[in-house]
Amino acid sequence: MEQLNTPVSSTSTYQTFLPPPEVMAARDAFTAIKNATTTLDVTSIHYFTGSLALTFISQDVLDKMIDYNYHVGILGSKTELANDIETITNDIADQDKEHKQALIEIKLLLDDFLDKQVINALKVQVEEDINKEIDHLVEIHVKDHLEQRHIPEALKTEVLEHKGTLEREHRRLHNSYVRLHSSVIANFDLKPGTDRESKRANSLLRQKDGNVLLNTIYADDGNGEVSKDYPRTLKDLFDLGAPMCKSLATEYKLPGVSDSREKNLNLLLRFFGIAYQMVRTGDEKYRRVGVVC
Structure with a gap:
């Protein structure tokens, strides 16, 4: 760990600097995250990156990564790890945008469906139900008005009784008066439809x-x-x-x-x-x- 703190000299013998285990673990984690972006959706990436970051990345690890980059002489330029982080960040941002755009499109489709189809169908059904109810109420009130104001129940009963009496008398009349045979009509010069006694007409046969x-x-x-x-x-x-x-x-x-x-x-x-x-x-x-x- 102390060799990371030794300044790099142009005259000193080049030494091989190995990153600390924490740095290697963080680097591997970000590489795994990068590979995951090709197959996982935004929600999965958030879960994956969140769990790995909490596991491997801490302030101390980040400090060691910065210190390591400085001592290997690449401070001021983007390291491979920094590039990986930036790439992952950009991929996540792009997928976030796509996800938000998809949500907007879904919301528009749902709004259109609710506004134009469901509401219209419900509107038609409600109008039909209202019209039926109005017709029913009008029929009831008109019937009640006619019965109370114009045709009392007693009068209706009396009319029905008279109708039955007339029907019975008509039947009796038919038994006594009927149309004469066409030959009898011709002989007596009677108009068709003249009624005579039924039995008398039959007796002429x-x-x-x-x-x-x-x-x-x-x-x-x-x-x-x-x-x-x-x-x-x-x-x-x-x-x-x-x-x-x-x-x-x-x-x-x-x-x-x-x-x-x-x-x-x-x-x-x-x-x-x-x-x-x-x-x-x-x-x-x-x-x-x-x-x-």
Whole structure:
């Protein structure tokens, strides 16, 4: 250690000066730091340099490095160690700048995403929700206003009752008044749509009018519906089988329904206003059914 303090003389024999172990360790540390900058990011370098510097570099080591540089005759010029330190410092500074620039770009991207996409999407959703809520509130208030100011609940109930009564009367009227057959209209010079008694209109039908549409009749004295099995024409009525005759007679609640096709068909003929009845002729085993006026 004392030979480091011996001045260098031009006449003295050149001596080989070895740096102290602390200086060598510091030099190796900075060399390792320099090599690390090629592969580590800024955060890793900070951690690496900080830990190594705290381990190897102290004020005493720095003093010995300066003293060593002086005695080897290179004071005033940059030593290899100084160059290494400067290079590492510059590399760290450059990576710091790049890191900061990258952070700025990321921040700009996030700000743009939040400002233009997320906020706009939320704005549209909020506007839709507000509009739906406004429509709902307006509907409620308008309904409440109409019910209280214009259409009282009692009046609405009364109107519904009258509507039901009119519907029932209309059905009864349909059973009593229907459009006359087109041939009857032509014979009596009546306008289409003139209503007459349903049964009377059906009574005008004759056997030759087999394909003429029957006038429909509602069940249950007008309170029910026209049966889905209601025969379309006079011919369809005469061709009804035993099960359908019984089903229709039962649906229209006709008295005296039985298992006999002829009896049930006669019930339907009378109920629909048809001026015919089925009669049995001939042998009991071989019956011949005729239609009479």
